[in-house]
Amino acid sequence: MTTGQLVEAPPEMPRASSTALNRTLVVVIIGSMMSVLDTTIVNVALRSLAETFHASLTTIQWATTAYTLALAAVVPTAAWAMGRIGAKRSYLTALVLFTLGSLLAAFAWDAGSLIAARAVQGIGGGLLMPVGMTMVMRAADSERLGRAMALGGLPILIGPVLGPLLGGWLLDATSWHWIFLVNLPIGAAATVLAAKLLRSDRPSDPSAAPKLDLPGLLTLSPGLALLLFGLARGGEQGDFGTLGALLPTLAGALLVAAFGRRALTARQPLLNLRLLRDRRLAAGIGTLALFTAGYFGSMLLGPVYWQQVRGVSPTEVGMLGAPVGLTVGLTLQIAARRIDTVSPRRLITAGVALGALGMLLTGLQVGVPDVAAWRVVGSAMLMGVGAGMVLMPTMTTASRDLPKDQLAAASTVLSINSQVWASVGTALFSVLLGTAGLDPAGFRTTYVIAAGVLALGLLPAALLPGRRP
Missing domain, CATH: 1.10.287 (Helix Hairpins)
Known part of the structure; x- marks a missing residue:
């Protein structure tokens, strides 16, 4: 080997690392998009499914509840599964289960079989997010973590907006079967790509793998x-x-x-909550808890407002929400790249403030009878700018300095945090809206309270690092 060869060898390392990261992102984005779109599509189709199976809306809502409960039950096992069989095998298992559940749901013959199929989907869906996030964090170095998390988390932010649009179109143009059949080619492609592109990380010594903390x-x-x-x-x-x-x-x-x-x-707990002693992670989780409750919890308000107060169709609801999704996606890409070079505290607190302001303006607009649609959408887009500046940048900041062997536990804790507080927000605003009334004044009151929940996120956000990474 010559001296010239020795000098030129090191530059190959970044390229190899970049290739592994890009491959991981491709697989994670496809899998996450399938999961998030499916959840929002089903929410749009609940009334149609109730009519198809001659069941009450309360009964058919168990199709959503069963998915959520199965997801909640399996998320805590994500860190253990990755330690036991590796992230690649865990992700492949999740993709297969989710796709299988989609196939079963597409051929459901009554409400009970649909609910059971959705539970199978939930088991797969519960592993997709924490395992995918862990693989992205492991593949990215600290300088590229913000960009990688932005791309990997994009489906989680834009899916709830694009899902109703796609769901409305599928129901209007085809049959209810296609809200599940659409997952089959996506799931098959994601499974094949995951098998080929992801590097094997199965533990070399199975006896050294962590034991399941059964209690x-x-x-x-x-x-x-x-x-x-x-x-x-x-x-x-x-x-x-x-x-x-x-x-x-x-x-x-x-x-x-x-x-x-x-x-x-415990010596080997299911999840290592001692990680919360890290101030950066604890502040990030606190910020995400409040912002997630306010932002994702308020997502039920828009569709109900447009259909109940303004009388628009499900497809039109999706079209009105599309600009918000595009705003979130564009802002996220910019903010996530900036989080690698600027003060996290300044960027994220500004995002929380903008999100709260956009939510407040949305409430003031919907409180005006027959207000122009562009004014409501414009206010919601401002809220979307704030969301793009907060959600993924906060996750990046919270996990940036953690040891590699703790990333699986951290991503699982972050996933549980998001799931719980999104449910808290949804339940809270459902009750508030029912109490305030399904009229412009009721929607205004609920949106204003949601803005207050977002604004509370400024308190933990102030504890985030003030220096550049």
Whole structure:
């Protein structure tokens, strides 16, 4: 080997790393987009499904509830699964389960079979986000983590906006079967690409893999499922005081608290909550909790407002929401690149403030009878700018300096945090809207309260690092 060869060899390392990162992003984006779009499409189709299966809307809503409960039950196992069989095999398992659940749902013959199929989807969906996020964080170095997280998380932000548009079109142009059949080619492509593009990371010594913390699993998984179920029932009934909502909520909270105590004392807990001693991660989780509750929780308000107050069709609802999704996606790409070079505290607090302002303006607009549609959409786009500046940049900041062997636990905690607080926000605003009334004044009140929840995110955001990465 010559001296020239020795000098020119090192530059190959960044290119190899960049190739591995790009391959991981391709797989994660496709898988995440399939999962998020499916969830929002089904929400649009609930009324049509109830008519098809001659079931009540309350019964058919279990198709959504079953998915959420299965997802909540399996998310806590993500870190253990990655340690046991590797991230690649965990992700492949998730893709196969989600695609299989889609196939079963497409050929459901009654409400019960549809609900069971959606539970299978939920098991796969619960692993897709934390495992995908972990693979992206492992493949990216600190200088490119912001860009990588932005691309990997894009489906989570734009899916809830594009999903209703696609769902409305599929229902109008085809049949309900296609809201599930559309997942089959996407799932098959994602599975093939994952098998070919992802590097194998199966533990070389299976005996050294972490053991399953069974007591932790038996407290956290049912605890999250009961908590989310209670919140969903309270939101549907418009009252958290009923036994059907209060008992599961309290039981779930107690089980989650019991898990928290065990996680801080056990030698090998299901999730290492000692990570929360890291100020950056704790501040990021606090910021995301409040912003997620306000932003994702308020997403139910727009479709209900447009259909209930303005009388537009599901397809038109999707079209009105599309500009917001494009705004979020564009802002996210810019902000996520900037988070690698600027003060996280300044960028994220500015985003929280803009999001709260956009939410407040949206509330003031919808409170005016027959207000011009562009004014409501414009206010929501400002809120979208704030969301793009907060969600993925905060996740990047929270996990940037963690050791590689703790990334699986961190991504699982972040996923649980988002799932729980999105459900809290949805339930809260469902109850508030039902109490305030389905009229312009009621929507204005609910949006203003949502703006206050977003603004509370300024408190933990102020604890984020003030220096550049």
